[in-house]
Amino acid sequence: MPSMRVHQRRDTPPSGFVKTGNAADDQPLTISLAIKSQDFATLEKKLYAVSTPGQDEYGQHLTKDEVEELVAPSDESASAVKEWLTSHGLSPETASPSGNMLRVSLSVKQANELLDADYATFQDTKSGRQTVRTLSYSVPASVQDHISFVHPTVQFPIYGSSSSQGVAKRQASNLVGRDVPASCADDFTPSCAQQFYGIPSTPIKDTSKHIGAIGVNDQYASEADLKLFMQKYRPDITSAPTLNLISVVGGVNNQSDPGVEGNFVTQWLAGTAPGAPIDYISVGDQDDLFDALVDMTNALLNQTNPPQVIDVSYALPEPFIDEPTASHICQSLAQLGARGITVVAGSGSRGVSGGQDEGQCHVFNPEFPATCPYVTTIGGTNGIPETAWNLSGGGFSIFFPIPSYQTADVAAYQKTIPSSYAGLYNTTGRGFPDISAMAQISDFYLSGELTTPQYTNGGTIISSGIIALLNDELASAGKAPLGFLNPLIYANKDAFTDVTSGDNPSCNTNGFSATTGWDAITGLGSPVYSKLRTAVGL
Known part of the structure; x- marks a missing residue:
């Protein structure tokens, strides 16, 4: 078993949500895993160079391929995360053009085992709508530095979000x-x-x-x-x-x-x-x-x-x-x-x-x-x-x-x-x-x-x-x-x-x-x- 480390946690659900029970083991989930980009700092420098009047590169915007090359995860990061997922019998799919996000479909039971989590059902007291979340999750120490976040986990939805109601x-x-x-x-x-x-x-x-x-x-x-x-x-x-x-x-x-x-x-x-x-x-x-x-x-x-x-x-x-x-x-x-x-x-x-x-x-x-x-x-x-x-x-x-x-x-x-x-x-x-x-x-x-x-x-x-x-x-x-x-x-x-x-x-x-x-x-x-x-x- 790999050594697991807590990646994100919260002590309680946000105000307005109450736990109604544990999520069923066979309930399907689709989780997204964001992998850290290898060179966002250079992308940011390029962004300012092409956007700042007076700069030599002003107006010389990057192509799709040039952007993706800068923000793609390193081979080491991508391999580490994919190997962890496949070791659990999962088949990750690329969910972003640069490859910095993966997506897997699995059951609540599999998600709990993968993330050392405890997925439960929470109800929004205002709308009555329910969502499945966990208050904590962990990832192997060998991949923690490569992952930005996993979702849905500790972040809860806001229902009825709009600038006009x-x-x-x-x-x-x-x-x-x-x-x-x-x-x-x-x-x-x-x-x-x-x-x-x-x-x-x-x-x-x-x-x-x-x-x-x-x-x-x-x-x-x-x-x-x-x-x-x-x-x-x-x-x-x-x-x-x-x-x-x-x-x-x-x-x-x-x-x-x-x-x-x-x-x-x-x-x-x-x-x-x-x-x-x-x-x-x-x-x-x-x-x-x-x-x-x-x-x-x-x-x-x-x-x-x-x-x-x-x-x-x-x-x-x-x-x-x-x-x-x-x-x-x-x-x-x-x-x-x-x-x-x-x-x-x-x-x-x-x-x-x-x-x-x-x-x-x-x-x-x-x-x-x-x-x-x-x-x-x-x-x-x-x-x-x-x-x-x-x-x-x-x-x-x-x-x-x-x-x-x-x-x-x-x-x-x-x-x-x-x-x-x-x-x-x-x-x-x-x-x-x-x-x-x-x-x-x-x-x-x-x-x-x-x-x-x-x-x-x-x-x-x-x-x-x-x-x-x-x-x-x-x-x-x-x-x-x-x-x-x-x-x-x-x-x-x-x-x-x-x-x-x-x-x-x-x-x-x-x-x-x-x-x-x-x-x-x-x-x-x-x-x-x-x-x-x-x-x-x-």
């Missing part, structure tokens, strides 16, 4: 003082966004470059509703919008059951960047966002020509994910960036609390994947002049350190944070968001009816559309797409309108406040398209 009457916007029609105060349409941010109204020319939108938790996007939206809000666009399906783990796009998030995101993407084909990335058979993100990134990395801009409007609190899983997902997002793909993530729509009950909120909860330093995170604004949206997420990562592109900005902002906040946030963590845009935007169509979104940050969608339009102009000029944006935007702060007022109160505090310069609720501010054109060399 329903529809309701809109919060008053107080849209005054800007050269936009008065009607924008009640209905911030794509036309309002064009005038407000200087976004061009002309459609995308290069239809070979797509925008991707992720869909999880049975969220679907209706083609019929998309056409209604374009007829109402973009009658100047005569061509029908294109909505494609990228199916991940059996994901579908059920046209008879459209969802709030799926419809809202796809309709506004089409309204902001008309002509760009939209790939709806539907992830099936998943019980939480983190599973979905792992499978989504693997699927996109496996594509030769993935969407050039990917909108991730979902976010969940970092404390609900373990660090190895978060790091693995974040490194996968870095791989996309190195290939010239821009990943845009919402900062969350639950303020600094991350959705905690006020009576139980003792620390601020940053939201993932917004905290990943390799994505561009979008906060929310409201009103004209813009102020910080009071539900916008923001803060500092628990897991990821401050990246070099924002070191000075984070240091300056933290000097303005009240001393009474000591212990509520991580002073050494990656600050987010990076920029912001209007959160509360126009109604959208749901099953043929105009509907008002609630708790949804429209700024993420507007920003994704702007990036797609800039990429289209760059392509026409014979230039490379933007890819990973952050080094560029922090070097061109004058391309954004600074938002200096507003906060996101929660946890019995005023939350973080907007101020001059970068802040942890609106970032560097909202985009000015004409100035961004100049910043990217157009």
Whole structure:
């Protein structure tokens, strides 16, 4: 018997879960094993080299093969893990294009023996849904240094994860003082966004470059509703919008059951960047966002020509994910960036609390994947002049350190944070968001009816559309797409309108406040398209 070492453990299940009994020995499981990449450090250096203006390699994005070669596990690591699995009579399958993730199907009894675990059934007290997890697992000492994590084990799902959970009457916007029609105060349409941010109204020319939108938790996007939206809000666009399906783990796009998030995101993407084909990335058979993100990134990395801009409007609190899983997902997002793909993530729509009950909120909860330093995170604004949206997420990562592109900005902002906040946030963590845009935007169509979104940050969608339009102009000029944006935007702060007022109160505090310069609720501010054109060399 090999010497076993505890790899991960937790003393109790997370709040909201109760153990209902041991899992049946013959219950089937599919487990994923993440193997450490042999040279992510070089991949990260390459990412910054191709993404930082002024560098010799700026815009020279890596190919699929070049990325995979850097992040593949070493032969030693891959062999050690595979030999361990086959010694238990298991047949591992490669689950990622670089080979840094394996997947095996087995029974609970086999999993308990393989991992020295004790799989049990746990029930979520709010939803009543059940899941199989273990509070501890071990791996042989000979493979521990080669493995990042095994899933599902100690990380529990969060059911009902979404950045929008329903529809309701809109919060008053107080849209005054800007050269936009008065009607924008009640209905911030794509036309309002064009005038407000200087976004061009002309459609995308290069239809070979797509925008991707992720869909999880049975969220679907209706083609019929998309056409209604374009007829109402973009009658100047005569061509029908294109909505494609990228199916991940059996994901579908059920046209008879459209969802709030799926419809809202796809309709506004089409309204902001008309002509760009939209790939709806539907992830099936998943019980939480983190599973979905792992499978989504693997699927996109496996594509030769993935969407050039990917909108991730979902976010969940970092404390609900373990660090190895978060790091693995974040490194996968870095791989996309190195290939010239821009990943845009919402900062969350639950303020600094991350959705905690006020009576139980003792620390601020940053939201993932917004905290990943390799994505561009979008906060929310409201009103004209813009102020910080009071539900916008923001803060500092628990897991990821401050990246070099924002070191000075984070240091300056933290000097303005009240001393009474000591212990509520991580002073050494990656600050987010990076920029912001209007959160509360126009109604959208749901099953043929105009509907008002609630708790949804429209700024993420507007920003994704702007990036797609800039990429289209760059392509026409014979230039490379933007890819990973952050080094560029922090070097061109004058391309954004600074938002200096507003906060996101929660946890019995005023939350973080907007101020001059970068802040942890609106970032560097909202985009000015004409100035961004100049910043990217157009």
